[in-house]
Amino acid sequence: xxxxxxxxxxxxxxxxxxxxxxxxxxxxxxxxxxxxxxxxxxxxxxxxxxxxxxxxxxxxxxxxxxxxxxxxxxxxxxxxxxxxxxxxxxxxxxxxxxxxxxxxxxxxxxxxxxxxxxxxxxxxxxxxxxxxxxxxxxxxxxxxxxxxxxxxxxxxxxxxxxxxxxxxxxxxxxxxxxxxxxxxxxxxxxxxxxxxxxxxxxxxxxxxxxxxxxxxxxxxxxxxxxxxxxxxxxxxxxxxxxxxxxxxxxxxxxxxxxxxxxxx
Numbered sequence: 001x002x003x004x005x006x007x008x009x010x011x012x013x014x015x016x017x018x019x020x021x022x023x024x025x026x027x028x029x030x031x032x033x034x035x036x037x038x039x040x041x042x043x044x045x046x047x048x049x050x051x052x053x054x055x056x057x058x059x060x061x062x063x064x065x066x067x068x069x070x071x072x073x074x075x076x077x078x079x080x081x082x083x084x085x086x087x088x089x090x091x092x093x094x095x096x097x098x099x100x101x102x103x104x105x106x107x108x109x110x111x112x113x114x115x116x117x118x119x120x121x122x123x124x125x126x127x128x129x130x131x132x133x134x135x136x137x138x139x140x141x142x143x144x145x146x147x148x149x150x151x152x153x154x155x156x157x158x159x160x161x162x163x164x165x166x167x168x169x170x171x172x173x174x175x176x177x178x179x180x181x182x183x184x185x186x187x188x189x190x191x192x193x194x195x196x197x198x199x200x201x202x203x204x205x206x207x208x209x210x211x212x213x214x215x216x217x218x219x220x221x222x223x224x225x226x227x228x229x230x231x232x233x234x235x236x237x238x239x240x241x242x243x244x245x246x247x248x249x250x251x252x253x254x255x256x257x258x259x260x261x262x263x264x
Contacts, residue, residue, distance in 0.1 A: 008211070011085075012085055012086065012088045012089045012212065013089050015082060015085060015086040015089070016086045016087075016088075016089035016090055017054070018054045018055035018056050018082075018086060019052055019054045019055075019056050019058070019071070019086065019090075020052045020053050020054020020055070020056075020057070021050070021052035021054065023089065023090040023091070024090075024091065025050055025052075025060055026060065026069040026087075026090045026091050026092055027060060027066075027067040027068055027069045027091065027092070027263065028091055028092060028093045028094060028263065029066075029068055029069070029092070029093070029094045029095075029096075029259045029262055029263045030068070030069040030070070030071060030087060030092045030094070030095045030096070030259075031068060031069070031070050031071070031095075031096045031097075031098060031255055031256065031259050032070075032071050032072075032073050032080065032083060032084065032095060032096070032097045032098070032205070033070070033071075033072055033073070033097070033098045033099065034072075034073050034074060034075045034076070034079070034080055034099050034200070034201055035072075035074070035075045035099075036072070036098070036248070036252065038057065038058065038059065038070065038072055040249070040252050041059075041061065041070045041252055041256060042059065042061060042070075044061075044063070044252050044253045044256040045061030045062060045063045045068070045256065046061075046062050046063055046064070047061070047062050048060070048061050048062075049061065049062055049067060056071050056072065056073060056074075056083045056086065057071075057072050058070045058071040058072055061256075063256055063257070063259070063260040064260045064261075064264070066259075066260045066263035066264055067263070068256065068259045068260060068263060069092060071083055071087075073201070075200060075201075076177060076200050076201065077123035077124065077125040077126075077175055077177055077200060077201055077203070077204035078123075078124070078125050078177075078204070080097070080200075080201035080204055080205050080208075081125040081126075081129075081201075081204035081205065081207065081208040082125075082208075084204075084205050084208035084209050084212070084214065084216070085129075085208045085211060085212055087212065087214060088211070088212025088213065088214065089212075092214065093214060093215060094149065094214065094215045094216075094262060095205075095209060095214050095215070095216045095217075096153075096216075096217060096218075096219065096255050096258060096259055097201065097202065097205050097216070097217070097218040097219070098218075098219055098220070098251055098252065098255045099199060099200075099201055099202075099218070099220050100199070100220060100221060100222075100223035100248070101114055101173055101197040101198060101199045101220040101221070101222055101223065102182075102197060102198045102199070102222070102223065102224045102225065102226045102231065102232070103196070103197050103222045103224070103225045103226075103227075103228070104174075104187055104190060104191050104195055104196055104197055104198055104226075104227055105171070105191070105196040105197070106228075107169065107196070108169055108171075108196055108197055108222050108225075109167075109222060109225065109240075110222050110223065110224065110225060110230065110240035110243050110244050110247075111166070111167070111221065111222060111240065111243035111244055111246065111247035112166070112167045112168070112169055112221070112222045112247070113157060113161055113166050113167065113168045113169065113219065113220070113221055113222075113247065113251060113254070114168075114169050114170065114171060114173070114196070114197055114219070114220045114221070114222065115150065115153055115154050115157050115168070115169070115170040115217065115218075115219055116145065116170075116171070116172070116173050116199075116202050116217070116218040116219070116220060117144075117145070117150060117170050117171055117172060118142050118143065118144045118145070118172050118206075119142070119143045119144075119172065119173050119174065119175050119199075119202040119203035119206055119218075120140065120141075120142060120172060120173070120174040120175070120190060120193055120194075120195055120203065121138045121139060121140065121141045121142070121143055121175065121203040121207070122139060122140075122174050122175060122176045122177075122190070122203070123175050123176060123177045123200075123203060123204055124177055125204040125207065125208075126138040126141065126143060126203055126204055126207040127139075129207050129208065129211045130207070138207075140193075142172075143175075143202070143203040143204075143206035143207045143210070144206060144210075145206055145209075145216050145217040145218065146209075146215040146216055146217065148215075149215045149216070149217050149262075150217045152262070153217045153219065153258065154168075154170055156258055156261065157219060157254070157258070160254050160257065160258075161254075164250045164253075164254060165250075166247060166250060166251075166254075169196070171195075171196035171197065172193075172194050172195050172196060172197075173195060173196070173197045173198060173199050173202050173203075173218075173220070174190040174193070174195040174197075174198050174199075174203075175198075175199055175200060175201060175202050175203035175204060176198060176199075176200060177200065179232075182198065182226060182231075184227065187226060187227055188227075191227075197220070197222065198226070199218075199220060201218075202218045202220075205218060206218070219251065219254070219255055219258075220251075221244070221247040221248050221251045222244075222247070223244050223248075224237055224240075224244075225240075
């Protein structure tokens with residue numbers, strides 16, 4: 001009988017075909033992004049070596065003489081998780097995730113940069129890849145990044161945020177599957193578990209990376225503040241637009257520089 005591990009390896013090989021290219025072209029360091037425009041990362045590179053256009057589209061860019069793989073996963077835990085799983089059958093060894101978060105803490109405001117030290121699982125992807133198997137609900141478990149990479153990243157992010165005029169923080173997020181589920185009562189329950197922000201990909205990203213042996217860390221910018229009247233569906237959201245967009249654009253360049261330096 002085929003083991004669970006061999007079944008997973010076979011599925012990963014099939015899933016890697018979704019990049020739409022010969023995966024041997026992918027470099028050892030990758031940057032994943034759920035919903036940003038690919039061209040924004042292309043402009044952060046010196047030039048583009050190769051584009052690919054499968055279900056997980058992206059490109060291989062060159063920055064400072066280093067080749068970096070960039071992949072657009074799509075929004076949400078299942079797509080980000082599957083894209084990360086698929087990288088397990090490629091030359092990629094290290095993965096950075098860039099994205100957006102909603103603040104649940106007074107110390108995190110719109111435009112801040114957050115290095116995610118761990119993530120509370122409140123999504124459906126992770127249960128399929130925990131050791132106990134999918135019969136065990138993973139809700140409430142903690143998914144963690146690679147500790148060495150995270151320490152390195154935190155030191156670099158603090159340094160670069162000072163240069164970029166940004167405020168750097170580190171902390172726990174809670175990853176959920178639904179905007180509609182984000183009621184005040186639910187968000188406050190995540191605060192009680194030590195979460196300082198909420199997102200839609202990180203815990204699945206960390207779970208997937210651990211499953212296939214990739215070093216991983218997520219770096220997010222604070223896009224909204226749902227407990228402070230400045231959530232993405234609140235009128236107050238418009239008041240922070242300039243800070244949010246500036247932080248997003250700077251984070252794209254920051255992550256590209258981190259990937260380049262780690263590749264060197």
